[in-house]
Amino acid sequence: MATPPGRGAIAIVRVSGPEVRAIAQRVAPGAALQPRLATLAGIVDARGRRLDEGLALFFAAPASYTGEDVLELHVHGSPAVARETLIAVLEAGARLARPGEFTRRAYLAGKMDLAAAEAVADLIAADRAAAARAAAARLSGGLAAEADALRARLERIAEELAAAVDFPDEVPSPDPARLTAEIAEVRERCATLAGDWERGRLVREGLSVAIVGPPNAGKSSLLNALLGAERAIVSELPGTTRDTLEESVALGDGWARLIDTAGIRAHAGRIEAEGIARTEVALASAALALVVIDASLPLDAEARALLARTRTRPRVLFFNKSDAGRAGFDERDEPESDALLGSTRDAGDVEALRSRLAGAAARGDEPDWSRPHLGTARQAGAVLEAAEALAAAQETLRIGDATDLIAGDLRGAIRALGELGGREADERLLDAIFARFCIGK
Ligand SMILES: Nc1nc2c(ncn2[C@@H]2O[C@H](COP(=O)(O)OP(=O)(O)OP(=O)(O)O)[C@@H](O)[C@H]2O)c(=O)[nH]1
Ligand SMILES: [Mg+2]
Numbered sequence: 001m002a003t004p005p006g007r008g009a010i011a012i013v014r015v016s017g018p019e020v021r022a023i024a025q026r027v028a029p030g031a032a033l034q035p036r037l038a039t040l041a042g043i044v045d046a047r048g049r050r051l052d053e054g055l056a057l058f059f060a061a062p063a064s065y066t067g068e069d070v071l072e073l074h075v076h077g078s079p080a081v082a083r084e085t086l087i088a089v090l091e092a093g094a095r096l097a098r099p100g101e102f103t104r105r106a107y108l109a110g111k112m113d114l115a116a117a118e119a120v121a122d123l124i125a126a127d128r129a130a131a132a133r134a135a136a137a138r139l140s141g142g143l144a145a146e147a148d149a150l151r152a153r154l155e156r157i158a159e160e161l162a163a164a165v166d167f168p169d170e171v172p173s174p175d176p177a178r179l180t181a182e183i184a185e186v187r188e189r190c191a192t193l194a195g196d197w198e199r200g201r202l203v204r205e206g207l208s209v210a211i212v213g214p215p216n217a218g219k220s221s222l223l224n225a226l227l228g229a230e231r232a233i234v235s236e237l238p239g240t241t242r243d244t245l246e247e248s249v250a251l252g253d254g255w256a257r258l259i260d261t262a263g264i265r266a267h268a269g270r271i272e273a274e275g276i277a278r279t280e281v282a283l284a285s286a287a288l289a290l291v292v293i294d295a296s297l298p299l300d301a302e303a304r305a306l307l308a309r310t311r312t313r314p315r316v317l318f319f320n321k322s323d324a325g326r327a328g329f330d331e332r333d334e335p336e337s338d339a340l341l342g343s344t345r346d347a348g349d350v351e352a353l354r355s356r357l358a359g360a361a362a363r364g365d366e367p368d369w370s371r372p373h374l375g376t377a378r379q380a381g382a383v384l385e386a387a388e389a390l391a392a393a394q395e396t397l398r399i400g401d402a403t404d405l406i407a408g409d410l411r412g413a414i415r416a417l418g419e420l421g422g423r424e425a426d427e428r429l430l431d432a433i434f435a436r437f438c439i440g441k
Helices: 020-027 079-091 101-108 114-125 129-139 142-166 176-205 219-227 270-285 301-309 347-362 377-398 403-420 427-434
Strands: 010-016 038-044 050-059 070-076 207-212 245-251 254-260 288-294 315-320
Touching: 010 020, 010 079, 010 101, 020 038, 020 050, 020 070, 020 079, 038 070, 038 079, 050 079, 070 079, 101 114, 101 427, 114 129, 114 142, 114 377, 114 427, 129 142, 129 176, 142 176, 142 403, 176 254, 176 377, 176 403, 207 219, 207 270, 207 347, 219 245, 219 254, 219 288, 219 315, 219 347, 245 347, 288 301, 288 347, 315 347, 377 403
Parallel strands: 207 254, 207 288, 288 315
Antiparallel strands: 010 070, 038 050, 050 070, 245 254
């Protein structure tokens, strides 16, 4: 099924492979299998019963999405008709596609590189316009071309080095200053890719905000207030939230993923301690910390410790429960002078906090999607690996070691860039990538 389950104007069943013509003759006997021509045809099941009248659209190999013969049957969008059509196609000799199998075949047929295939999955998964724009720009395959170009430059250097080692009398040793400059240029391009990836992350995933603070400070209440929904359990008992809980919320032009966490305290039971460990992970990986402190109580050692250790990172401070007092707020130190004082129960206070968060979310502007950019953590990992290997090569050259000693690092970078362009993908990697596709793609 190429269309989602449910009722709609049309439903599309798609078949790909060498048997497509034979299958078409069984399920849509009247269809003219002329490439790219939609014809009206009766759709029949294995017993010859007419299921529907629909459009048959045929693509002849290799000019199709998968590079194989492809047939699309467009039937009326009733779940029953769609299902019967699918069964008819299966009875005629097809089998169900595995997740992402159409795109996997397209990749294996050389129709697209791996980065473009991953962009297809991202495009389908995109739920915001900016994320869709980013994925759509990657369909054209600029990333693989960029990776190949960088790889080719490194390969030239590696060959030059090898020649100088193999034929020391004929081939002069390459000039280290020139090598350094060339490697620096490739590394620079890797750094641009990595930088765009970080900025693009904000667009794709939203700003990640970890709501942290001592138990009972009102973190879950704040999550609910920002969402406008009673999503998290709130109670007067400290230690209510045990596990992290994540919800998305629109923030000005951008959006954020708010992560409610278990309150941090030293003496916690076993389950609560496990929750606090998760809080630490959330805090470490979030772009922004939203630190919530009970303003009505004097600052205790734990609150002070949390304030101190979040000073060096992007954070927004909210002293809560202002309706009950402000002793803690008044005791705060100079680095906390920009903290907000308010209450989760006051709509105006929540709005003030929301605009403070929106300021942080908007700070990331959309990268220029027209230049090659990374789309997945896997690709970012490959770029970082290449950049690290190049940095090591640069360092070797800087301390004046023999130039041929950088050959190993160059090879590492070449391999990583090969992976980035999808040239060195093995079965396991392909399985992992295509597993996140939906069935009909
Ligand atoms: N007076 C007052 N009480 C509040 C305010 N916000 C939350 N509370 C109360 O504080 C208590 C704790 O709220 P929670 O939101 O569960 O606090 P938490 O930080 O998530 O707590 P843990 O999950 O246990 O770490 C509840 O009884 C809330 O009703 C506020 O602005 N003013
Ligand atoms: Mg809570």
